[in-house]
Amino acid sequence: MSIAAAPQAPGRSPEQAAETTQTRLSAVPAPMPGALAPRLPFVVLVSMLLIGGVVGLLVFNTSMQQSAFQEQRLQEQATTLAAREQALDGELKKMEDPHKIAAKAKGLGMVVPQNAAMLRVPEAKVEGEAAAADRSATPPLHPKQAKPYSVQVAEEKARKEEAAKKKAEEKALAAKKAEEKRAAEDRERTSSDEAR
Template sequence: MSIAAAPQAPARSPDRASEKTQTRLTAVPAPLPAPMAPRLPFVVLVSMLLIGGVVGLLVFNTSMQQSAFQEQRLQEQATTLAAREQALDGELKKMEDPHKIAAKAKELGMVVPQNAAMLRVPEAKIEGEAAPADRSATPPLHPKVSKPYSVLVAERKAAAAEAAKKKAAEIAKKKSEQQAADEQQRTSSGEAR
């Protein structure tokens, strides 16, 4: 008996076998862009911070400039008031001068009394005898005061220095006039040749 061989199925090639086991590749759609919703609050926040910072700096700078102008104005006002205070203080000192007070009293007709009487209030007594005042008892207000020797010496030195300056100026003027005349004579004699 012979065994007949059963028809064999055709042998598969290794390439075909792997094709069957592999899955088919398909095209994947492109990824969708990320939604703006999560980024939007961050961008708005950063923008608001930047705008707020710039506006804050402008407001701060403006207020600093205004305060600087106000400080300058107040400084000028303080300087003016200080100068006025000094001027008024000088006027007050002039008014407090005893000679000025005496001159004003004399203008008003006041005189120095010859005899003054004192009134003691607790004892109700009058000491001394009051006499009417007249102009003969009032001394002259401004007696002539001679200058100290040092002031006289300083005035003499200043006068001598001033005279020396004038003399030096006259000599320099004569010298420059002489030079101008010589120069003019040279130029006129040069033209004549």
């Protein structure tokens, strides 16, 4: 094996050719102590922006979670208050029952007046003659019946008819399912007979 010499440029001596092929190194001046100073404000600004962004995101996320918790708590409170309102409305309807009001009034000793007098305010006149009320004028209270007997009988009849109708529907559904099952079994037998 032989090593071929690098081609020389015409008109140059081998020493000159060796000098040009070598890399020339030169000294780089040392950085000045104040060279980093112009970049320092930019680095500080970028760092502050990053830190501010992270802190802002944390604050935003925390406030959103607190808002979600508060919303959930308020929803539960609204549901509870709606249920309470409904219960109180039911109690109010029971208390507004005229039969209950009359029974309570009688229990307190109130009676129906026999003669009532009317006072006309603009004319400052009294119409009629007022008389003292006494217990003989108050009619006796009868126990309240929830529903008349005829209504109870009609409702019972309707319930029986509904039960009979439902039973008939269940029988029809069971018969339909049984028929479908028989048809499926017949198809299976037919397909197994054809396969043989």
